[in-house]
Amino acid sequence: MAPRWKWKGAEAKALAEPIANSVSELQLSLAKTESSGSLSSCNVLLAVEPEQAELLDRCCFGRLVLSAEKGKKWIQLSFEEAFYLLYNLKCIKIYLQGRCLEKEVDTWMYMRSKRPKFPIFFKAYSHLRSKNWVLRSGLQFGVDFVVYRHHPSLVHSEYSVLVQSGDSNRLRAWSDVHCAVRLSGSVAKTLLTLHVSGNSNKEDLNLPLCLENYTVEEHTICRWSPELSREDEIMKP
Incomplete structure (x- = not known):
């Protein structure tokens, strides 16, 4: 987009x-x-x-x-x-x-x-902030953050962000995915999921150094449009 x-x-x-x-x-x-x-x-x-x-x-x-x-x-x-x-x-x-x-x-x-989930959310926040994206609360859109390319006074947000971890998968059922994608699409945003994973134990979580053990996987989820996927011409052998 x-x-x-x-x-x-x-x-x-x-x-x-x-x-x-x-x-x-x-x-x-x-x-x-x-x-x-x-x-x-x-x-x-x-x-x-x-x-x-x-x-x-x-x-x-x-x-x-x-x-x-x-x-x-x-x-x-x-x-x-x-x-x-x-x-x-x-x-x-x-x-x-x-x-x-x-x-x-x-x-x-x-x-x-x-x-208690602060380490996960901070890792996701700092991951996007370090790439110079601007983040604001996404509460009014039913997500964790909304992401802007620059200041919100200049540009509309491009992504709505859901933060997930191994013990907190909020898109478990197809209906959850469908609702999240439809809601993001209705406000002209692309749904971006950030899956934060790592090997930190409970003792490590008491130190900010545990952030080094986390990795972030980015996935965008969009509605599939048959019209955009249709071939205009029949492929010749």
Whole structure:
């Protein structure tokens, strides 16, 4: 499926401002000011300067939280977004109840305690993020993530993503596949399944290093169209 740009000139703007360049600029800015976020039960609130809030929006990390406080902006990050900034980009610090979690493993274990499947979902998230795809929550589309080629203000999302693992196959029956494909097709998206597999045991899951033992398999699932598969001419011997 070709990208569907939202307005004339959007493609040129995207080419002029690659996501990879914006992420590098964000990484330098956050690391320089030692930006920090506070953990809660389901997200991380990150306090940043107004310029950094614009960079976070340009890179599609988190969502702005309205606040009356002047001089600071608050960004609500999902666990995947926050840990990506902490572990992959190493540009933020995270606090829990006023205490800085100096070790990445402490943040990892807290997030995993709140969401046991966090390692699987983070591996899928970081797998696509490292390829400079932009991810947003896919809750309203009945999937885990929706994936954009660039900023959502420039282009429509191309894929709806379901994350699966060995003990969590959500497309077990044909009816599940049919429903997921029809729903994705109705909103002009291609269904992408990410199957995360690995040999980590329960002890390994307590360390972010277990991510190195995981592999991700990508599969796109589309409806078969007889008209597109029909031969126009009879093949001659």
